[in-house]
Amino acid sequence: MTTQPVNDAPLLEVKDLKVGFRTGKKAVLTAVDGASLSIYPGQTIAIVGESGSGKSTLAHAVIDLLPGSGHVISGEILFEGRDISRADRKAVLALRGSSIGLVPQDPMSNLNPLWKVGRQIKEALVANGVATGDAADKRVVELLEEAGLPDAETRARQYPHEFSGGMRQRALIAMGLASRPKLLIADEPTSALDVTVQKQILDHLDTLTDTLGVAVMLITHDLGLAAERADHLVVMYRGKIVESGPAREILQDPQHPYTKRLVSNAPSLASQRLSSVRARAEVREQAVQTASEIAAEVAESSSALGEGRDDILVAENLTKIFTLRGSKPWEKIDFAAVEDVSFRLRRGTITAIVGESGSGKSTVARMVLDLLPPTSGNVIFDGKNVRDLKGRGEHLRLRRQMQPVFQNPYASLDPLYSIYQSIEEPLRTHEIGTKKEREAKVRDLLDKVSLPTTVMSRFPTELSGGQRQRVAIARALALDPEVVICDEAVSALDVLVQAQILELLNDLQAELGLSYLFITHDLAVVRQIADDVLVMQNGKVVEAASVSEVFDNPGQEYTRRLLDAIPGASIPLGG
């Protein structure tokens, strides 16, 4: 982080910028409405906002890469004193790459899959007249090394699909900085990556831009991350800049109601607060009580599958081995996705499984849900071994008592089913109630997840991401399950929506005595929702303990790394 030089003129000055998209013949949707900001040479500022707030549009306007019908309606974008919003194509082309660099959001889609990585960086050097021929090839290797890519010479000759996500993002950083721009626009540069990789990359980007004296415009949805990385914050909400100022000031004394909500609810920040631990404890007490009442009922009833035990879900030495094809037709490679995983979920509590992508946590979820047969090991649901279930009838009963909520609410709802049909479907499958009773149940469920009954006739595309996830939760609750398995259930959502859904899950647990298995890559949300944590790495459990133990006294180096990677943890909060 650099402090801003006082006497310098700003490098970039955005004055009262309005950007719109043509949506019809005359209709214009204003995405950025009267934004003003300035960046001084070498300064890092962060623009924070939720999806649709106009933060990316603002960034793209600066480099004149607005998609589709996007255009600057009014205002000025001054780069080194010259207005580039009205400059001709040639002048803008001269700025791109050489004066203003871009590190885009999604490393998976931002490299051309058909060209070698080195060639794609060389292209930038040649186009901006930095170097050509062999000199350019040499420079490419230097740049990749500088971006922290080991074995850069070999890597330059590889294709993007041979790179991991983190490596691709490093290549994109090398590309963005290739021609030594004065301003680097980093558009959510790490939101598609695992938390630990995210931290490494951001650390590296920080040092690099510091040494090179490059000004950075960091676009992010994560307030904690923004505050940690930038000295100046700009908060955007619905196309307008609602607050801007020094990062620490905004975090400790937010003025605008939206910023206040962000500061109090963003999981990365809320996870530091002890208040969230206390709130969770209260919820658990209530939930355990309700759950034990339900357990007593289950023990007496003959229609339920289980026996009303305290440990409602037990996994014993679960192992899943996938057999992959080798390079020759007769070769087979065994890949252990999950190795010897055991845990118990107590009635009315929440156990979280935390790990990076590829750690095997979702495979565990699928085995527990009886959607994937384990290679060895047992899943015991309320005293009954799932392996011993006989016939469709018993499997259906298990499904009634254990329901999933998946990560992507865009994909887990059938786009051709109305919301009513989606929620009613499990009731119909299990032949529960008459048509009237089912309708009453759907209304009741929508009420439980705080959605108006008017959404019943609407379709998934008409709802926001948070609303869709509420629908998915309502569907999971339709059969009155005892266990809900949430596989990254809040990961695809904006921070404030995340906080709302977590609260909803807590409330529902207290009310219905549910038990959750909560799978996530984000330790930050764990503190608000979980009681016990299982940390997974490469298919194995490396640490299993209560939430407070894991947060206050992590036993494993890997867990510590995950904790350190929660952005904004080092910043003292007000309030």
Add this chain to the structure above:
Amino acid sequence: MWWYVAKRLLQTIPVFLGATLIIFLLTKLRPGDPIVALAGNKPISDEVRQALRDQYHLNDFVLVQWLYFLKDVVTFNPDFVGLDGQPVFQKISNALPVTATLALMALAMDAVIGIVVGTIAGLRRNGWFDSITLVLSLVLLSVPIFVVGFVLQFLFGVKFGIFSPTVGGDWSVGDLILPAFVLAIANIATTTRLTRTSVANNLTADHVRTARAKGLSESLVIRNHVLRNSLVPVVTYIGINLGSLMAGAIITEGIFNVQGIGNLAFQAVNRGDTPLTVSVVAVMVMIYVFMSLIVDLLYAVLDPRIRYV
């Protein structure tokens, strides 16, 4: 990759057996006595009929007849004859060059016109060129090939006399220009539309925006990051087309009197000549299978992500 090629080549065996068996059975289901057709619908004595039936194994069980056929084909028996007593392999090798030339010419027209027009339309989506292209391709797709064929034959062959209206047995490449164009028309329309959509989609791809952000000029962006990426699906489609072009030649060869595979197949089916029909169709099936293998391999050349195991 060689494992993949070997596997694919092995797969052609069941394809060959299955295809010939199905067509063999279908021709047997066809009403009418092939011996009567052979005799030109004149009455023949029972001895002659029996002799002919024995010669062609017509008295055997149908699957046995198929095995006799397979034996002749697999051993390339030069005495393997059709109902008219003429060697089948000879006939096919006479007819194949003209059809292959015709199909390759049609393929070249398809690729060149389709890709060029489609690319321009895709780059200027919703412009006047794009709109005209879309309407025109829709018209070409909806008009049957025999209508286009006869109209063009009349206009360019008869009225203006630029091309010879028919080809005949003694053909030259120049004669085939008009038939090849007629054959290619529907495919050109589809290739154009496919290229257009592919180019237009690629224009909005994230990596294209990144290329612009790097400071590349528009022409470099298009050449390096839009065109090659857009061609991947198009090449697949065009390659598969060669097979369908050979099959589609039946109508075109009829209109322009080209003595090719299509004509041969047509005559063989008409006469109920099972050995010839099945052989011709088997050749077409094999060409189709090998073309799709070549396309799959080409796909890996264009797209480094594709690896065959």
